[in-house]
Amino acid sequence: MARIIVVTSGKGGVGKTTTSAAIAMGLAKKGHKTAVIDFDVGLRNLDLVMGCERRVVYDFVNVINGEASLNQALIRDKNCNQLYILPASQTRDKEALNQEGVGKILDDLKKDFKYIVCDSPAGIEKGAHLAMYFADDAFVVTNPEVSSVRDSDRMLGILASKSRRAERNEEPIKEYLLLSRYSPDRVKLGEMLSVDDVQDILSLHLLGVIPESKSVLNASNSGTPVILDEKSDAGQAYADIVARYLGEDKPHRFIEDKKGFFGKLFGGK
Amino acid sequence: MSLLDYFRISKVASASLAKERLQILVAHERSSRNQPSYLPQLQQELLEVIRKYVNVDQDAISVNFEQDENQETLELNIVLPETQR
Numbered sequence: 312m313a314r315i316i317v318v319t320s321g322k323g324g325v326g327k328t329t330t331s332a333a334i335a336m337g338l339a340k341k342g343h344k345t346a347v348i349d350f351d352v353g354l355r356n357l358d359l360v361m362g363c364e365r366r367v368v369y370d371f372v373n374v375i376n377g378e379a380s381l382n383q384a385l386i387r388d389k390n391c392n393q394l395y396i397l398p399a400s401q402t403r404d405k406e407a408l409n410q411e412g413v414g415k416i417l418d419d420l421k422k423d424f425k426y427i428v429c430d431s432p433a434g435i436e437k438g439a440h441l442a443m444y445f446a447d448d449a450f451v452v453t454n455p456e457v458s459s460v461r462d463s464d465r466m467l468g469i470l471a472s473k474s475r476r477a478e479r480n481e482e483p484i485k486e487y488l489l490l491s492r493y494s495p496d497r498v499k500l501g502e503m504l505s506v507d508d509v510q511d512i513l514s515l516h517l518l519g520v521i522p523e524s525k526s527v528l529n530a531s532n533s534g535t536p537v538i539l540d541e542k543s544d545a546g547q548a549y550a551d552i553v554a555r556y557l558g559e560d561k562p563h564r565f566i567e568d569k570k571g572f573f574g575k576l577f578g579g580k
Numbered sequence: 581m582s583l584l585d586y587f588r589i590s591k592v593a594s595a596s597l598a599k600e601r602l603q604i605l606v607a608h609e610r611s612s613r614n615q616p617s618y619l620p621q622l623q624q625e626l627l628e629v630i631r632k633y634v635n636v637d638q639d640a641i642s643v644n645f646e647q648d649e650n651q652e653t654l655e656l657n658i659v660l661p662e663t664q665r
C-alpha cells in the first residue's frame with residue numbers, strides 16, 4: 312500500500328525542502344519507488360535542491376489542468392532511478408491547486424509508487440493545506456526555537472482536525488518530529504532548547520535530530536540531496552531517519568556534544 | 581565553543597526562559613483550539629443584545645471557553661462604560 316508523507320512545519324525556512332529531498336532520496340535508495348512533489352506553487356525550489364531545474368518542462372499545475380500527463384511532468388532523478396520529482400508551478404495564481412485535482416494526481420501516483428513525499432510550503436494557507444490534506448504520515452520539521460515550536464504545535468492542530476483522515480473519522484495521520492538545525496554545544500550552554508525541552512511541549516514520536524551543518528548548504532549548492540553526502544553529519548542523520556521510519560532500530564545520534572576538550576579548546580566546528 | 585567561552589560570564593540560560601514561555605503559550609493556544617466554532621457568533625449576537633440596553637464597545641465583551649476533564653465552562657465578561665449609570 313502506498314503511503315503519502317507530508318513534510319510540514321508552519322514556519323518558513325526550517326528545512327522542509329532539504330528534508331523532503333533527503334528522505335525521498337533515502338527511501339528510493341532503499342529500493343522503494345518514490346515520488347516527491349513540490350507544493351510550493353509560485354516559489355518552486357525542490358527542483359534546485361534535487362538538481363533537476365534544467366529538466367523541468369511541465370509542472371504540477373499543468374497536470375491538474377490537463378495540459379500534460381503525469382508521466383510527462385514527472386522527472387526521473389539523475390542519481391536514483393527509483394525516484395521521481397514533480398516540480399511546482401511558478402504561476403502566481405494562488406488558486407492554481409485544487410483539492411479535487413491534487414486528490415486525483417495522488418490517486419494516480421499511488422498506483423505506481425510506494426512513497427509519495429509532499430514538500431509543503433510555509434504557512435497555513437491553501438498550498439500547505441493541500442499538501443497535508445491527503446497525508447498518511449506527517450514529518451513535522453521543527454527548529455529548536457520558540458516560533459518554530461509554536462508553529463509546529465499549530466500545525467499539529469491542523470493535521471488533527473483539517474485532514475481528510477480527520478474529516479472521515481479515520482485513523483489519524485501519524486505524526487513524527489524531525490528536530491533540525493540542532494547545535495548540541497549551544498544546548499549545553501543553555502542557549503538553545505534541547506530535544507527534551509521540545510518534546511516536553513510537543514510530545515511527538517522523535518524520528519531524528521538533524522544537526523546544524525555546513526554540508527546542507529554544500530549539498531544545495533551542487534543540487535544533490537544531502538543524504539548522498541554519506542560522510543556528513545546531516546547526511547547520516549537523514550539516513551538514520553529513513554531507516555527508523557522503515558522500522559529499523561537505530562539509536563539517536565547528534566544530540567550530545569561529542570567534541571572533546573581539544574575540539575573545544577580550539578573552537579572546532 | 582572556544583577557550584574564551586570558558587571565561588565568559590555566564591548569562592541567564594535563555595533556553596529555559598524560552599521553554600517556560602512556550603509552555604504557557606502552547607497550553608493557551610491548545611485550549612482555544614478546542615473552542616466550539618459558534619463562539620465568535622455567540623459573542624457577536626450577545627453584543628447586539630447588550631447594545632439594546634447599554635452602549636458598549638466592541639471589545640467590552642469577552643467570551644471564554646474552558647475545558648477540563650469533568651466540565652466545560654463558558655465564561656462571559658462584560659465591561660460597562662464608566663459614564664453609563
Ligand SMILES: Nc1ncnc2c1ncn2[C@@H]1O[C@H](COP(=O)(O)OP(=O)(O)OP(=O)(O)O)[C@@H](O)[C@H]1O
Binds near residue numbers: 525
Ligand atoms: N541542518 C541544517 N544545517 C544548516 N542549514 C540548514 C539545515 N537545514 C536547512 N538549512 C538551510 O536553511 C535554509 C532553508 O532550508 P529549506 O529551504 O529546506 O527550508 P524550507 O522549510 O523548505 O523553507 P520554505 O518554508 O521557504 O519552503 C536553506 O538555506 C538551507 O540550506
Ligand SMILES: [Mg+2]
Binds near residue numbers: 327328351356431
Ligand atoms: Mg521549501
